[in-house]
Amino acid sequence: MPRYRQIAEGIGNAITAGQLKAGERLPPQRHLADALGVTVGTITRAYNEAQQRGWVQSRVGSGTYVHGDETSGSDFTLLTHESADGDNPSGMIDMSLSFAPYHSWRHDSLREALQSICHDPAAIAMASSYQADIGNLAHRQALGAWLEHLGFPTSGSLVVTQGGQHGLDLCLRTLTRPGELVAADALTYPGFNAAVRHAYLKPVGIPLDTEGMDVDALARLCQRQVPRLVYVTPDQNNPTSISMSEERREQLTALARQHDFWLLEDHVQYLPREDRGTSLLELAPERTLHVFSTSKVLSGGLRTGTLQVPDRVSQRIASSLRAETWMAPPLMVEATCRWITSPNADELIAWQTSEQQYRQQRAFERLARYHPQGQLRGSNVWLPLPEGRRSSEVHALLDSAGVRVSTPEPFCTGSEPAPQAIRLCVGAPRTREQLDRALDIILEVLESGDTSPWNTL
Ligand SMILES: Cc1ncc(COP(=O)(O)O)c(C=O)c1O
Structure with a gap:
């Protein structure tokens, strides 16, 4: 042989x-x-x-x-609790889940929206029957108007999805073929990585710096192989919270035109208009697919989102959607539309935004000596660990002390190495007191030094 x-x-x-x-x-x-x-x-x-x-x-x-099981997603799980909104009966303060801060308004508003549907025979009739695959016109108009109200650009065709994850999956399955290359920040939202695995695509991670994706590195990749699609969260990368500079956005859209790849822009991690840069959808509407969802602003359980796509691919997206699920459930979309057209949505979003600002500031003050990264009103804090500390060890120590955080591993794109850092979701603790308690514990663990036993030579 x-x-x-x-x-x-x-x-x-x-x-x-x-x-x-x-x-x-x-x-x-x-x-x-x-x-x-x-x-x-x-x-x-x-x-x-x-x-x-x-x-x-x-x-x-x-x-x-x-070869492993390419579709296995053990690093992308949602550990839900028995009770809603991060109120965790086990006593664990879970800062690993990207939740908006708790407020009873969320439940009141949903109840109000559902009650108004119950009293409206036309809405009940609509909700009990099949609707157009991309959503009925009234729903699409209401969601489009809401996007404009929140300061997002609108362009092309609006498709109603079952949340941000569904929007990402639809784009990947419609616009790529198994085996093709897709690029994203070297650290990115794990749900995107999971959808990439499920579509049997080849992921490649592009380095990130303080201005966001290193577009020069992407340009070098394009000399060797052009990715079919590039995924970006330009206003608050998940997990690092880095936002892309205006220059990088321009560079990225110019490169996309030069090499003819799709741009998948994700705004699910919400920031108010004043805190955002220019949307890629505005800069390159002919090749940008824009994903948004109600999950971080109203409620993750609504499973309602929007996907804006260039008109030339709307039929293909619609037929993928039909193949997957026919349509987003009209009852949920109707409840969402009633909620967003009432003053309740604006009130909740305004409260959440200011609560997140308070919580970010609190985390920044307490953890200042460790140089946390975050957006003024963002949902996450990214904490690079001091020299000599490892994320797995800090994670384990925090876990046994009653605080759960995320390690970088699930955020790594392709086989990019993981930095030593942890991600904290400041909105997730149920109360400000819980947040303070968690920050005390984190400080204690960081100050305690490395106490992990070493059991290998
Ligand atoms: C960047 C990003 N995109 C998409 C999603 C998924 O959104 P949804 O819960 O609406 O499916 C998340 C959820 O955390 C996210 O952080």
């Missing part, structure tokens, strides 16, 4: 024997070549052979990995 095939067989046997685990990275080709005393070309052929047999997969620019 030729040498390369022997090596490929060896890889296959090691996988069967459990010595190589799903997702594990194979050694760089040069290292293995040196170790086995063969040429790099032999290893390249061996890896290609192993790939053809479906044992491993090579990822652009990052190496060769043992």
Whole structure:
């Protein structure tokens, strides 16, 4: 048997024997070549052979990995609590979930919207029957007017979705084919990464700096391979809270035109108009798909969102939507539309925005010496850890002290390495007192130094 095939067989046997685990990275080709005393070309052929047999997969620019269950999403879960809005009976203060601050108005407003539907026979008739796939005209008009009211641009066709995640998934499934390359910030929203895996796409992470996505790095990638689509959260990256500078937005849209890729813009993590830059939808309406949702401003349970798409793809998006779910449930969309056309929505959003500002400031004051990052009225605080501390260790210590935070791993795009940092959602604790308690515990853990046992040589 030729040498390369022997090596490929060896890889296959090691996988069967459990010595190589799903997702594990194979050694760089040069290292293995040196170790086995063969040429790099032999290893390249061996890896290609192993790939053809479906044992491993090579990822652009990052190496060769043992095939795992590409669709598994264990890093993208929503740990829900028995009671709503982050009121957690276990006593754990959960700052890992991106929730708007609690207020009983949320329940009152939903009740009011549902009650008004109950008393309206025409609305009940509408809600009990099938509607147009992209949403009925009245709903689309109400949602479009609301987007304008919140200061978002409107362009192309508006599609009613079952939330932001659905909008992202629809775009990926409609505009890409399995195996194609999609790019995003090196750290990005885990739900996007999960949707990428489910669509069997190849993700590539683009470095981020203080001005957002490094568009020069993206341009260099385009010289080698043009991604089909680039995903961005220009006003508050999740998890780092970085917003893109105006210059980067211009650069990105110019690059998209030059290389003809789609831009997927996500505004689900809401910031008020004054805190946002120019939307990519405004800069490049012909190639931008814009995702928004009621989840962070009204309620995650409504499962209602909007997707704005260029007219030339609206039919394709509509047919994907039909294939997935026919339409967003008209009852939920009707409840949303009643809520957003009442003064309740503005009141809740205004209160939440000022509460988030209070909470951000509080976290910034308390954690100042650790240089937290966040937006003035944003939902998350990103905390790079001091030299020598690891996210997994800090996460475990906090967990046992009753505070749950997010580690960076699930936010990593493709096989980008994870920095040592944690993300805190300031809106998630039920009360300001809980937030203070959590901040005390975080300070205590950070000041305590590394106390993790080491049990390996
Ligand atoms: C950036 C971003 N996009 C999309 C979503 C998903 O939104 P939805 O809950 O409406 O599906 C989230 C949820 O946290 C998010 O943070």
